[in-house]
Structure formats: C-alpha cells, structure tokens
Amino acid sequence: MGPCRLTKDGQTGICGATIETITARNFARAVAAGAASHSDHGRDLAFTLLATAKGEAQGYKIRDPFKLIKLAQELGIETEGREINEIGLDVAETCLGFFGQQTGELPFVERAPEKRKELWRKLDLVPRGIDREVVDVLHRTHMGDDQDPEHILDQAMRTGMSDGWGGSMVATDLSDILFGTPSPLVAEMNLGVLKDDEVNILVHGHEPTLSEMILAATSDPELLDYAKEKGANGITLAGICCTSNETLVRQGVPSAGNFLHQELAIITGAVEAMVVDVQCIMQALPNLAENFHTQVITTSPKVKITGATHIEFDEHRALDIAKEIVRRAIDNYPNRGDVQIPQFTHDVVPGFSHEYINYMLGGSYRASFRPLNDAVMSGRLRGVVANVGCNNPRFTQDAAHDYLVRELLKNDVLMVETGCGAIASGKRGYLLGETALEMAGPGLREVCEATGMPPVLHMGSCVDNTRILTVLCQVVNEGGLGDDISDVPAVGIAPEWMSEKALAIASYCAASGAYVILGINNPLEGSEFVTDHLSKGWEEKVGGKIEFVVEPEEMVRRILEHIDKKREALNLPAYDPEKFGKSGDWRMEELMELTPEERAEAIYGQPAGD
Numbered sequence: 001m002g003p004c005r006l007t008k009d010g011q012t013g014i015c016g017a018t019i020e021t022i023t024a025r026n027f028a029r030a031v032a033a034g035a036a037s038h039s040d041h042g043r044d045l046a047f048t049l050l051a052t053a054k055g056e057a058q059g060y061k062i063r064d065p066f067k068l069i070k071l072a073q074e075l076g077i078e079t080e081g082r083e084i085n086e087i088g089l090d091v092a093e094t095c096l097g098f099f100g101q102q103t104g105e106l107p108f109v110e111r112a113p114e115k116r117k118e119l120w121r122k123l124d125l126v127p128r129g130i131d132r133e134v135v136d137v138l139h140r141t142h143m144g145d146d147q148d149p150e151h152i153l154d155q156a157m158r159t160g161m162s163d164g165w166g167g168s169m170v171a172t173d174l175s176d177i178l179f180g181t182p183s184p185l186v187a188e189m190n191l192g193v194l195k196d197d198e199v200n201i202l203v204h205g206h207e208p209t210l211s212e213m214i215l216a217a218t219s220d221p222e223l224l225d226y227a228k229e230k231g232a233n234g235i236t237l238a239g240i241c242c243t244s245n246e247t248l249v250r251q252g253v254p255s256a257g258n259f260l261h262q263e264l265a266i267i268t269g270a271v272e273a274m275v276v277d278v279q280c281i282m283q284a285l286p287n288l289a290e291n292f293h294t295q296v297i298t299t300s301p302k303v304k305i306t307g308a309t310h311i312e313f314d315e316h317r318a319l320d321i322a323k324e325i326v327r328r329a330i331d332n333y334p335n336r337g338d339v340q341i342p343q344f345t346h347d348v349v350p351g352f353s354h355e356y357i358n359y360m361l362g363g364s365y366r367a368s369f370r371p372l373n374d375a376v377m378s379g380r381l382r383g384v385v386a387n388v389g390c391n392n393p394r395f396t397q398d399a400a401h402d403y404l405v406r407e408l409l410k411n412d413v414l415m416v417e418t419g420c421g422a423i424a425s426g427k428r429g430y431l432l433g434e435t436a437l438e439m440a441g442p443g444l445r446e447v448c449e450a451t452g453m454p455p456v457l458h459m460g461s462c463v464d465n466t467r468i469l470t471v472l473c474q475v476v477n478e479g480g481l482g483d484d485i486s487d488v489p490a491v492g493i494a495p496e497w498m499s500e501k502a503l504a505i506a507s508y509c510a511a512s513g514a515y516v517i518l519g520i521n522n523p524l525e526g527s528e529f530v531t532d533h534l535s536k537g538w539e540e541k542v543g544g545k546i547e548f549v550v551e552p553e554e555m556v557r558r559i560l561e562h563i564d565k566k567r568e569a570l571n572l573p574a575y576d577p578e579k580f581g582k583s584g585d586w587r588m589e590e591l592m593e594l595t596p597e598e599r600a601e602a603i604y605g606q607p608a609g610d
Ligand code: MSK
Pocket: 205, 206, 241, 242, 258, 259, 279, 280, 388, 389, 390, 391, 418, 419, 420, 421, 461, 462, 498, 499, 501, 502
C-alpha cells in the first residue's frame, strides 16, 4: 500500500484509487494545511487579545478601540457603557469559539453579498467551524473514505472558506485591534536598509506579536547605550516576508525583502540576529548562518530548527523576551566579519487597509467606494487585479510579479497587493505613487491623480488577503458592478506561489466568485479531470475558478480577457484607452511645456483667436 503515486494512464492504486481521487486528495490536504496555518495564526492573536484584555500581556494594549467596538457590535456583543478591555475579552472569547464551532455558520460569512451567501447555502459550502473543516479534510482523505474527486474538491472549497471567511479574517481584524489599523506611511525597502555600523536584527515569518515588542525594545535607552558600548551606532530592525509586512504597514519598520531574500540577508554578513516565528522559514538558514556570525533564533512553540537557538515566546513576558533577544544581538555585533550590503533601497508607501481605501476615496464625511466603482463603470479603470503570493526558486525572483504589474498598469488595471508580491513591487519603486504613475495607462492615471491614490496598493501580509475580500464585498454593496463578487471585473494572481497557503487562498477566492491564476506549474497536472474541474467545473458551480498558467504573457492575456468579459456582462462600455488621459496633473504639465498657440490647439483643436 502506498505511497499513492500513480505515473501511468489508467493506473490505479492497489485499493483501486484512481489518479483523479488521489490528485483531489492531495490538493484538498494542501488546502487544509494552508488553512490551518493561516487560521492558527488567527487563533494565536485571539489568545494575545485575551491576555491583553485581562491585563496579563506584558507591553500590549488595544490600539484600535474603534475597530474593536465595531467588531463587537457585528458579533452581537454589548458595548454600551463597558470598559474597552471588557469588550476585548468578549471579542477574544467569541473569536476563539469560531475554531471549535461544530455546527451552524462562521459569523464572518455574513459579510458576503446576499447572492453569494444564498449560493453557498444551496451548495452546502458554508464553513461550520475552522478546525472542523480542516479535520474533515484530513478524515475524508484518509484511506478508504471519500473517493469521489468532485466531492473531495467541494470540501477543499469549504475548508479554504474557513480560512478566508474565518481564521485569516480573525487574524487581520485582531491584528488591527491590537497593533493599529494600517494607513499609508513612508518606509524603505530592500537589503540596503541594513546598516553597516549598527546592530541589525531581522524579524521573519508571519506573526506581528513578538516583532512589535522587539521594535519597542530597539528604542530602549538602556539597550541603545549597550549597543554603543559594543561599538555600534544604533540598532536597526528590519523584516523579511510577512512579519515584515505586518510591521511595515503599521509601524513603517523597513523591509529587507521577501521570501527569496532570507538567505541573501544573512550573506551580507551584517545581520546579528534573524528572529523567526512561523511559516516560510527555510531550514537552510542555520547551516548558512554558520558561515557568518548571524544567530538564527526560533521563537514559536511550534517551530524549532536544528542548529538554531530557541527562545520561546510567551505573551505574558513578551517585552522581557524581546529585550533578551535584542541584547543577544548586540552581544553578537563584535563577532562580525566582512560586511557587504547591496546599496539598494526604495521608498515605499504601504498601509492601504480597506478602511483607509474607503476614507481615501470618499473623505471622512462621505467615506465610500463610489469613486472606485464609477471609475470602473466609466472605463477609466479597466478592472482590478490582486497580485499576491510568494517567490519560488523555480522562477527568477520577482520577475513575474514585475512583468505583470507593469503590463497591467499599462492596461489601466488598478493593482492591490499583499505578501511577497507587494514586497516585489516595493523593491522596484512601484509602491510610490509617482513611480507607478509613470507606467499607468491614461485612465488609471487620471483616477489616481483625482483621488490621490497610488495605482499599486500594498494591503498587508498574506493573511490580509481577507482585506481584498472585504473590498470586493464593499464594491458589490456600493452598486453598479453587479450583485455578486463573481460579477466584478477583477482577477486574483499568485504568479510565483510556493506555499500551501496560496492554495487555501486561491480556493477561498474562487469559492467567493473570483478568477484566480497561479503561476509556476500545475501540481495537479497528473489529473486532467481535477485540473479541468477547478477551472470549468468550479466556474459553473460557484462562478470562480483556479487555473495554472506558467507564462506571464499568457496570464496577462487571460486576465484582460476575463475583465473585458465581465465588463461586457455588466453592459459597461468596452475598454478604450483613447477616451481618457486628457485631464489631470500629468496632462497639465505636458500642456505647460507648449507655446500658447500650441496649447490652444491641443485644448480646443484650433489655434487661439480662431
Ligand atoms: S510570506 S506565504 S512566501 S507571500 Fe506570507 Fe511570502 Fe508566500 Fe510566505
């Protein structure tokens, strides 16, 4: 028996399992692993909120009480006349309840458009509880259980939804409540953020909990003096991957890079400590670090790596632990050898939470998605693409992200980004309005100039893809772009994905009605049925689909084709870039360079005086 690996057409396992069943099982298990990882991150934040509300979490406090109250009201928790910590306690306990919920519906599903909820209910896709759906996949894909590939893939969708409309949403909301809801700020990105005369500490992984405390510890006067004693001019904290995104979007902590920068950062010889929490941490790090002086420090009770130092995180003593880690890094500074820091950095403006986008578009008195919907309806914006996900060593780092962003901006597509995709854009300057506007098509440029928003919006880490779901719901609720997520001219892409979480994200987005394209390769290519079913089968069933496309050029073609098809279905004008670009700051600057006669001709189509 096993391993269940079929290589020839028509072959079956000794139990009779077909390649369709085995491929569907593998996919569902990957989705479950991704959903479990994201969701467990959400669970840990609920425990941190609980400890904070009880006054037991050293160094933490509720930073966004308004979001807490709003969430409490959504969950039916009494807020009138109650202390903020009392409300926090109830919210934390209610969110913890989502994990063990056995029946009914996860409450955040209510945020979806009515039509979508009806469809989910009809198809029995509404997740009952976060842990329940993950366990269900592990059970039904055990030998001798569910053998119908379509049925297995339905449960993959429901499990993905327990992440997107469950665990990840908990993670995003509670991170905002504990550490602040992001709004735009200026920061720096790329390996050049490391300093050759300061103690450099990198935080890597996904959770903001310890890194926020390490940030606090790096400004402790005693530790700064201690760093000076050891010959350093200060302490620099920077991030890698999504821990970086978490601290970047809220505190402006510089980002040293994305997934494939983790080894490169150590190779600079300038990193005293790389502090890791959970997910996307390469086992190669401690071995690599042996060639330099870097200490790799694991901190999660779930993650130990042979060769790394383990200092376990405990929110009850978070600040003390953070100070201990910073002190260790300072002690390591005199052990530095040669240092070679690539002198590349770019300014970035991240921090576009859905709350901020709403405010940015409408202002404080009439916050609304109306201007965005209007821009899509008029054709100034052809559509919206979410560029998310990882790097993958099978592909030149960031090359697909870069190509797609440039091509789509040119085609008047507004980009929203999270995770390592957002860092890829930041390293090239695309998260700076001015830089990106140089590449934007005429309609997109007009919209950005009128609203003040950049054409590439950094919305956070990979759990924050839930912010994109929320934006889609708000776009639908605003009206004019259909009555379901599947109507909106939008596509999700993860061109350099590698993590099982990407499959969970793709599944909940497709189940929510979005077209999702994943790059690199198709891990399901062994089964034509499964490959086809995730595409055509799911599109028929839920209006969303997953496709694997290797070539970025083909991705662009399919994205634009899909957006144009959705525009047509909504009876919107066909995309025509010629209609726009005759207004805005950029056009004004261009006109000011002309002579008065030429200017009159350009504006009125005839010389002045005629
Ligand atoms: S860190 S899951 S490599 S986005 Fe979120 Fe980056 Fe992908 Fe990890």
